[in-house]
Amino acid sequence: KAGVTQTPRYLIKTRGQQVTLSCSPISGHRSVSWYQQTPGQGLQFLFEYFSETQRNKGNFPGRFSGRQFSNSRSEMNVSTLELGDSALYLCASSLGDRGGDAFFGQGTRLTVV
Protein backbone atom coordinates (compact mmCIF):
# COMPACT_ATOMS: atom_id res chain seq x y z
CA LYS A 1 0.00 0.00 0.00
CA ALA A 2 1.54 3.31 -1.05
CA GLY A 3 2.18 5.87 1.66
CA VAL A 4 1.46 9.57 1.70
CA THR A 5 3.09 11.34 -1.24
CA GLN A 6 3.99 15.00 -1.20
CA THR A 7 5.27 16.98 -4.14
CA PRO A 8 7.53 18.69 -4.70
CA ARG A 9 10.13 17.72 -2.08
CA TYR A 10 11.97 21.03 -2.31
CA LEU A 11 11.01 24.52 -3.42
CA ILE A 12 12.77 27.86 -3.49
CA LYS A 13 10.58 30.90 -3.96
CA THR A 14 11.00 34.65 -3.78
CA ARG A 15 9.19 36.91 -1.34
CA GLY A 16 5.84 37.98 -2.70
CA GLN A 17 5.37 34.94 -4.89
CA GLN A 18 2.76 32.28 -4.30
CA VAL A 19 3.23 28.53 -4.06
CA THR A 20 1.09 25.39 -4.32
CA LEU A 21 1.99 22.14 -2.59
CA SER A 22 0.37 18.80 -3.28
CA CYS A 23 -0.46 15.80 -1.12
CA SER A 24 -1.79 12.40 -2.17
CA PRO A 25 -3.11 10.47 0.85
CA ILE A 26 -3.06 6.75 1.49
CA SER A 27 -5.69 4.99 -0.60
CA GLY A 28 -9.00 4.93 1.27
CA HIS A 29 -8.10 7.78 3.59
CA ARG A 30 -10.53 10.70 3.40
CA SER A 31 -8.86 13.13 5.78
CA VAL A 32 -5.82 15.20 4.90
CA SER A 33 -4.24 17.58 7.40
CA TRP A 34 -1.46 20.07 6.80
CA TYR A 35 1.23 21.08 9.29
CA GLN A 36 4.04 23.59 9.25
CA GLN A 37 7.28 22.59 10.96
CA THR A 38 9.92 25.13 11.92
CA PRO A 39 12.80 24.90 14.43
CA GLY A 40 11.30 27.65 16.57
CA GLN A 41 7.61 26.75 16.59
CA GLY A 42 7.73 23.01 16.05
CA LEU A 43 4.79 21.33 14.34
CA GLN A 44 1.84 23.67 13.93
CA PHE A 45 -1.53 22.67 12.53
CA LEU A 46 -2.70 24.56 9.43
CA PHE A 47 -5.98 22.93 8.40
CA GLU A 48 -7.73 19.64 7.80
CA TYR A 49 -9.90 18.57 4.90
CA PHE A 50 -12.36 15.72 5.03
CA SER A 51 -14.51 14.71 2.07
CA GLU A 52 -13.62 17.93 0.22
CA THR A 53 -14.65 20.18 3.14
CA GLN A 54 -12.42 22.06 5.52
CA ARG A 55 -13.21 20.54 8.88
CA ASN A 56 -10.61 22.16 11.16
CA LYS A 57 -8.47 25.24 10.87
CA GLY A 58 -5.42 26.41 12.79
CA ASN A 59 -4.30 29.94 13.59
CA PHE A 60 -2.62 30.91 10.37
CA PRO A 61 -3.31 34.00 8.25
CA GLY A 62 -5.60 33.88 5.26
CA ARG A 63 -2.59 33.70 2.94
CA PHE A 64 -2.59 30.00 3.73
CA SER A 65 -5.38 28.12 2.05
CA GLY A 66 -6.13 24.64 0.88
CA ARG A 67 -8.55 22.43 -0.92
CA GLN A 68 -9.33 18.78 -1.38
CA PHE A 69 -10.46 17.02 -4.49
CA SER A 70 -12.97 14.21 -4.90
CA ASN A 71 -10.15 11.64 -4.99
CA SER A 72 -8.99 12.96 -1.56
CA ARG A 73 -5.83 14.52 -2.95
CA SER A 74 -5.19 17.88 -1.38
CA GLU A 75 -3.33 21.04 -2.23
CA MET A 76 -2.28 23.90 -0.04
CA ASN A 77 -1.50 27.36 -1.34
CA VAL A 78 0.48 30.15 0.23
CA SER A 79 0.14 33.56 -1.37
CA THR A 80 2.38 36.61 -0.98
CA LEU A 81 5.21 34.58 0.51
CA GLU A 82 7.19 35.99 3.42
CA LEU A 83 10.64 34.98 4.65
CA GLY A 84 9.02 33.50 7.75
CA ASP A 85 7.07 31.03 5.63
CA SER A 86 10.27 29.04 5.10
CA ALA A 87 9.54 25.69 6.69
CA LEU A 88 8.92 22.01 6.18
CA TYR A 89 5.27 21.55 5.20
CA LEU A 90 3.89 18.16 6.11
CA CYS A 91 0.64 16.55 5.23
CA ALA A 92 -0.91 13.68 7.13
CA SER A 93 -3.66 11.37 5.98
CA SER A 94 -6.08 9.37 8.08
CA LEU A 95 -9.34 7.54 7.68
CA GLY A 96 -10.99 10.55 9.27
CA ASP A 97 -12.96 8.53 11.77
CA ARG A 98 -12.59 8.80 15.53
CA GLY A 99 -9.18 7.54 16.50
CA GLY A 100 -7.97 7.19 12.94
CA ASP A 101 -4.18 7.16 13.00
CA ALA A 102 -2.45 9.95 11.09
CA PHE A 103 0.36 9.02 8.70
CA PHE A 104 2.73 11.67 7.39
CA GLY A 105 4.36 12.25 4.05
CA GLN A 106 8.02 13.19 3.68
CA GLY A 107 7.17 16.86 3.48
CA THR A 108 7.94 19.75 1.17
CA ARG A 109 10.86 21.92 2.19
CA LEU A 110 9.98 25.50 1.22
CA THR A 111 12.66 28.16 1.26
CA VAL A 112 11.65 31.79 0.71
CA VAL A 113 14.45 34.14 -0.30
Place this chain on the structure above:
Amino acid sequence: GQQLNQSPQSMFIQEGEDVSMNCTSSSIFNTWLWYKQEPGEGPVLLIALYKAGELTSNGRLTAQFGITRKDSFLNISASIPSDVGIYFCAGQAFNYGGSQGNLIFGKGTKLSVKP
Protein backbone atom coordinates in the same frame (compact mmCIF):
# COMPACT_ATOMS: atom_id res chain seq x y z
CA GLY B 1 -0.77 27.56 19.05
CA GLN B 2 -1.36 25.07 21.82
CA GLN B 3 1.50 22.67 22.48
CA LEU B 4 2.26 19.86 24.80
CA ASN B 5 5.07 19.87 27.36
CA GLN B 6 7.48 17.17 26.26
CA SER B 7 10.58 16.25 28.25
CA PRO B 8 13.43 15.86 28.16
CA GLN B 9 14.37 18.10 25.23
CA SER B 10 17.39 15.95 24.44
CA MET B 11 19.10 12.80 25.65
CA PHE B 12 22.60 11.45 25.12
CA ILE B 13 22.74 7.81 26.08
CA GLN B 14 24.96 4.78 25.69
CA GLU B 15 23.89 1.94 23.42
CA GLY B 16 22.00 -0.63 25.43
CA GLU B 17 20.52 1.82 27.90
CA ASP B 18 16.80 2.30 28.39
CA VAL B 19 15.16 5.61 27.52
CA SER B 20 12.12 7.29 28.95
CA MET B 21 10.33 10.43 27.77
CA ASN B 22 6.97 11.94 28.58
CA CYS B 23 4.38 14.49 27.59
CA THR B 24 1.94 16.43 29.71
CA SER B 25 -0.96 18.66 28.81
CA SER B 26 -3.41 20.94 30.55
CA SER B 27 -6.13 19.52 28.28
CA ILE B 28 -7.68 16.09 28.08
CA PHE B 29 -7.02 14.05 24.97
CA ASN B 30 -8.84 11.07 23.50
CA THR B 31 -5.85 9.80 21.59
CA TRP B 32 -2.11 9.92 22.18
CA LEU B 33 0.32 9.22 19.37
CA TRP B 34 4.10 8.86 19.37
CA TYR B 35 6.15 9.62 16.26
CA LYS B 36 9.82 9.45 15.31
CA GLN B 37 11.35 11.83 12.80
CA GLU B 38 14.72 11.51 11.12
CA PRO B 39 16.48 14.30 9.23
CA GLY B 40 14.82 15.20 5.95
CA GLU B 41 11.87 12.89 6.55
CA GLY B 42 8.33 13.18 7.82
CA PRO B 43 7.31 11.82 11.23
CA VAL B 44 6.74 8.07 11.32
CA LEU B 45 4.00 6.73 13.57
CA LEU B 46 5.37 4.43 16.29
CA ILE B 47 2.50 3.83 18.69
CA ALA B 48 -1.13 4.97 19.00
CA LEU B 49 -3.08 4.91 22.28
CA TYR B 50 -6.86 5.24 22.52
CA LYS B 51 -7.88 4.55 26.12
CA ALA B 52 -6.87 6.00 29.46
CA GLY B 53 -4.53 3.58 31.20
CA GLU B 54 -3.73 1.71 27.98
CA LEU B 55 -0.21 0.27 27.77
CA THR B 56 0.95 -0.66 24.26
CA SER B 57 4.21 -2.11 22.97
CA ASN B 58 5.83 -2.10 19.56
CA GLY B 59 9.01 -4.14 19.73
CA ARG B 60 11.36 -2.40 22.16
CA LEU B 61 9.00 0.56 22.47
CA THR B 62 6.32 0.81 25.13
CA ALA B 63 3.90 3.70 25.57
CA GLN B 64 1.17 4.42 28.07
CA PHE B 65 -1.91 6.65 28.00
CA GLY B 66 -2.11 8.37 31.39
CA ILE B 67 -5.12 7.73 33.64
CA THR B 68 -5.92 11.44 33.80
CA ARG B 69 -5.85 11.55 29.95
CA LYS B 70 -3.47 14.51 30.25
CA ASP B 71 -0.20 12.67 29.90
CA SER B 72 1.64 9.89 28.14
CA PHE B 73 5.08 8.36 28.25
CA LEU B 74 7.28 6.42 25.87
CA ASN B 75 9.98 3.96 26.89
CA ILE B 76 12.63 2.51 24.62
CA SER B 77 14.46 -0.49 26.00
CA ALA B 78 18.01 -1.55 25.12
CA SER B 79 18.62 1.37 22.74
CA ILE B 80 20.57 0.85 19.52
CA PRO B 81 22.22 3.38 17.19
CA SER B 82 19.28 3.38 14.76
CA ASP B 83 17.03 4.74 17.53
CA VAL B 84 18.64 8.13 16.91
CA GLY B 85 16.13 10.76 15.90
CA ILE B 86 13.56 13.16 17.29
CA TYR B 87 10.58 11.65 19.08
CA PHE B 88 7.32 13.59 19.16
CA CYS B 89 4.22 13.04 21.20
CA ALA B 90 0.88 14.20 19.81
CA GLY B 91 -2.49 14.47 21.48
CA GLN B 92 -5.84 14.51 19.77
CA ALA B 93 -9.24 15.46 21.13
CA PHE B 94 -12.65 15.31 19.56
CA ASN B 95 -14.37 18.47 18.38
CA TYR B 96 -17.71 19.55 19.84
CA GLY B 97 -19.43 17.98 16.88
CA GLY B 98 -17.79 14.65 17.60
CA SER B 99 -15.35 14.64 14.70
CA GLN B 100 -11.67 14.11 15.36
CA GLY B 101 -9.69 17.22 16.11
CA ASN B 102 -6.24 18.11 14.89
CA LEU B 103 -3.03 16.78 16.42
CA ILE B 104 -1.31 18.91 19.04
CA PHE B 105 2.43 18.19 19.12
CA GLY B 106 5.12 18.35 21.73
CA LYS B 107 8.40 20.05 20.81
CA GLY B 108 10.20 16.73 20.59
CA THR B 109 12.92 14.78 22.38
CA LYS B 110 16.16 14.54 20.44
CA LEU B 111 17.80 11.18 21.11
CA SER B 112 21.49 10.55 20.53
CA VAL B 113 22.94 7.07 21.06
CA LYS B 114 26.65 6.45 21.55
CA PRO B 115 27.77 3.05 20.25
